[in-house]
Amino acid sequence: MFKLSNYIDGALVPPASGQYIDNYNPAKGEVYSLIPDSGEEDMDNAVKAARRAFPGWSTLTADQRSEWIMKLSNRINEKLAELAEAESKDNGKPVWLATQVDIPRARDNFAFFATGIKHFASESHQTAPKVINYTLKQPIGVAACISPWNLPLYLFTWKIAPALAAGNTVVAKPSEITPMTAHLLSEICIEVGFPAGVLNIVHGNGPNAGNALVNHDDIDLLSFTGGTATGAKIASVLAPKFKKMSLELGGKNPNIIFDDCDFEKALKTTLNSSFANQGQICLCGSRIYIQRGIYEKFRDAFVEATSKFKVGDPKDPDSRMGAIVSKPHYEKVLSYINLAKEEGGTILTGGEAVHLDGENKNGWFIRPTIIEGLDEQCRTNQEEIFGPVVTIQPFDTKEEAVALANCTCYGLAATIWTENLSTSQFMAQNVKSGIIWINCWLLRDLRTPFGGMKNSGVGREGGWEALRFFTEPKNVCIKY
Numbered sequence: 001m002f003k004l005s006n007y008i009d010g011a012l013v014p015p016a017s018g019q020y021i022d023n024y025n026p027a028k029g030e031v032y033s034l035i036p037d038s039g040e041e042d043m044d045n046a047v048k049a050a051r052r053a054f055p056g057w058s059t060l061t062a063d064q065r066s067e068w069i070m071k072l073s074n075r076i077n078e079k080l081a082e083l084a085e086a087e088s089k090d091n092g093k094p095v096w097l098a099t100q101v102d103i104p105r106a107r108d109n110f111a112f113f114a115t116g117i118k119h120f121a122s123e124s125h126q127t128a129p130k131v132i133n134y135t136l137k138q139p140i141g142v143a144a145c146i147s148p149w150n151l152p153l154y155l156f157t158w159k160i161a162p163a164l165a166a167g168n169t170v171v172a173k174p175s176e177i178t179p180m181t182a183h184l185l186s187e188i189c190i191e192v193g194f195p196a197g198v199l200n201i202v203h204g205n206g207p208n209a210g211n212a213l214v215n216h217d218d219i220d221l222l223s224f225t226g227g228t229a230t231g232a233k234i235a236s237v238l239a240p241k242f243k244k245m246s247l248e249l250g251g252k253n254p255n256i257i258f259d260d261c262d263f264e265k266a267l268k269t270t271l272n273s274s275f276a277n278q279g280q281i282c283l284c285g286s287r288i289y290i291q292r293g294i295y296e297k298f299r300d301a302f303v304e305a306t307s308k309f310k311v312g313d314p315k316d317p318d319s320r321m322g323a324i325v326s327k328p329h330y331e332k333v334l335s336y337i338n339l340a341k342e343e344g345g346t347i348l349t350g351g352e353a354v355h356l357d358g359e360n361k362n363g364w365f366i367r368p369t370i371i372e373g374l375d376e377q378c379r380t381n382q383e384e385i386f387g388p389v390v391t392i393q394p395f396d397t398k399e400e401a402v403a404l405a406n407c408t409c410y411g412l413a414a415t416i417w418t419e420n421l422s423t424s425q426f427m428a429q430n431v432k433s434g435i436i437w438i439n440c441w442l443l444r445d446l447r448t449p450f451g452g453m454k455n456s457g458v459g460r461e462g463g464w465e466a467l468r469f470f471t472e473p474k475n476v477c478i479k480y
């Protein structure tokens, strides 16, 4: 069975413990490779390698760093098909989705920050005729990056790229559930001759490898994307040490559809924003509020279109949805469907596992599920399910829509559908959410601030925000 390796100090190495964790293909429900079960020793080796590489990497010019990072981007592009297949096999998402979204975005993350760093400037302030302040933005040191399983290479590189471009060295831990493309990125680093120790990739589970990285005294800052409970644990370790943190956490995003929306566009996009990637995107809308005038029409069209979705083999280009990422997550999603029924919800479509034939007969598939009849305060509507499950509920006024949108502890993303400019701006002003989409969804511009309010996170990624996070401002005041 293929064994993945850690990538430390420029070399592929086995875990110090010699122990491995099973890695599953979720569409088949079977183990297909083994992941290093890394712990403190591996993390220590990686952090030491990153520390040794820091003086060399941080003193390269922005152009030189940019050239190195572009090599990663270009090589990802050359291997796009191979990486997309690997991502699909590891995560369960359709190959077409990984080909169109995940891997191109990983390529673009590197290209974006490799070019962005060339334009990253700092301020100067003329304080008096002979007094000037200028602000240096210096690389900080060893950056720890921890990412989740839903968009594996996409989110992994979204952190690594700005950290490296800004001049830091990196120790990164991908999710143990989807480690394969991170391993392939290690191979790419070796293929392009990336300088040893600048990027280190250490595999393993959260409680061992992740925890060892977070608790390592010689990391300087940490960028984390994952669940809110994990984020709280990490913050409790790093906050008393006064280490810089960026936390991109969970969501329970509202999708608010007004009577005056462009019905067809709203319907088409809502199908996507509900169930893309099996609903396992932190930005998916899972609470759908529909204004009463079109409630029944929208509900019926939404249910009909959803019930036609093909849930199938991720390799089949006709599969609209693939497998749920892991058995525990599959069981969690199904348990929330049961909870919704217990809470009095009516399943309008879906609500059950899908059992495929052939090589996928043991895979973890769930039919896209729409639930009606729940109030906004029930657990189904308050807790993050992170699967192909949405609830629908009518509303009357825009004030009520704001109250519904804001009624959870999360505030990551919201989608608003209306043709009325004033209504859209009222919602944009009042919904407490880091990202608001009006008449669109997941239309990303990598320059924009990305992140959530409330329990959805601390800090923002993207554009200059990311480069600011990964640098330390130092003000210099000169009087002459």
Ligand code: NDP
Pocket: 146, 147, 148, 149, 150, 155, 173, 174, 175, 176, 177, 204, 205, 206, 207, 209, 210, 211, 214, 225, 226, 227, 228, 230, 231, 233, 234, 248, 249, 250, 251, 281, 282, 384, 386, 412, 451, 452, 456, 457
């Ligand atoms: P988790 O919080 O379980 O895990 C995220 C990462 O943290 C994984 O690499 C995990 O390792 C690691 N980890 C787990 N425990 C610890 C620990 N104690 N110390 C250090 N690292 C740890 O999240 P999921 O992987 O389940 O991802 C789903 C969550 O991510 C959802 O809540 C989703 O909303 C959120 N998310 C947020 C996004 C945003 O931008 N705001 C984007 C995408 C997802 P391992 O998996 O190996 O155990």
